[in-house]
Amino acid sequence: MESENPYSHIKEFEEVCNTFQEGGASIDLMRLKLFPFTLKDKAKIWLNSLRPGSIRTWIDFQAEFLKKFFPTHRTNGLKRQISNFSAKENEKFYECWERYMETINACPHHGFDTWLVVSYFYYGMSSSMKQLLETMCGGDFMSKNPEEAMEFLNYVAEVSRGWDEPNVREVGRMKSQPNVKGGMYLLNEDIDMKAKVAAMARRLEELEMKKVQEVQAISETSVQAMPWFIFQSYEHLVEECPTIPVVREMFGDQANVIGQFKPNNNASYGNTYNSN
Incomplete structure (x- = not known):
């Protein structure tokens, strides 16, 4: 069981x-x-x-x-595994993340908010993992909302899956070189470069997507604001535009029709599990 x-x-x-x-x-x-x-x-x-x-x-x-x-005791045991989660020695980022998600999925009724799920993993990571994460997101991971943070952790795990990570000897050398910024360990140069390149690629994708969305928004606004084109050319002055008299006449006719309309105040408006 x-x-x-x-x-x-x-x-x-x-x-x-x-x-x-x-x-x-x-x-x-x-x-x-x-x-x-x-x-x-x-x-x-x-x-x-x-x-x-x-x-x-x-x-x-x-x-x-x-x-x-x-039973409750089993639930509590899994919840403790989630809240006390920590990376194993020499464990790769994606291995650590997958192991954490396996624990989460084993107890879908854990009741933790998303921000807590993110926090438990973040503070359980090794210092080199935190350095990798912060490098790839430009140092603003903690400013992300919970959903964005979960998505980014998935992204880092997927991107870093094929990277060659430091061996035991390199890890020992890294531990002897504390990073002056926050007590984190320096990343292997190759991993650091890959992280920065991945971060740049993701940033470019975000900028490209933002650009496309802005263009679409401008196009939609233009269509809504200009249902027809009045000025077909700007080779003449505004006063000389041949379409202006037609437009004025059109709006004048509409105004006359509106002025003739008198509302009727009397109008009515209807309606196979093994337990071992």
């Missing part, structure tokens, strides 16, 4: 159920009918011991199942 995860069992079961439906039956009804076939041993005994009629919905079933097989 301790080696298995009830949340994963339910998730995998739902994924299978989502691939098909039984006639016109609802997906929840199908889950209630099929889930018992995924249980065995103690889990099957528990299911058979339930009072008849006590489970009426799929949500009720999940709640009872998790209460039984994911």
Whole structure:
């Protein structure tokens, strides 16, 4: 039981159920009918011991199942692993991040806000990892909002996956060279350069995206503000523009129509989990 995860069992079961439906039956009804076939041993005994009629919905079933097989002490143990997370010696950034996310996913009901999830990982990183992270984001990681920070951590883990990181001897040399800025260790020159190049590439992508969005915004504003083009040429003075008399006449006619309109004040307006 301790080696298995009830949340994963339910998730995998739902994924299978989502691939098909039984006639016109609802997906929840199908889950209630099929889930018992995924249980065995103690889990099957528990299911058979339930009072008849006590489970009426799929949500009720999940709640009872998790209460039984994911007890409070197990939840608290995983929450401690999250809040006390720390990098292992010589662990690469992406390995550390993946291990942390595995812990998070093992306890989806941990209840921590996103900013806490980010903070626990940040303060559990090694100094060289923090240096790598800050180098790639230009030193403003802590100024990001929680969602941006999570996205950036995923990005750094993915980008750094193929990098050659320092061996044990280089790590020892790095530890003997404290960074005067904040007690962080100096990065290997090759890693430092790759981090800076990756940071520049990401910054260029952001600037390019911002530029495209600004152009689109200007285009949309122009279309909304100018539903038709009045001035077809600027080779003449404004006073000489041949379209102005036509425009004046058009607006004059509209004003006359509006002046003739008198509202009618009397008008009415209607209407297979193993528990071992």
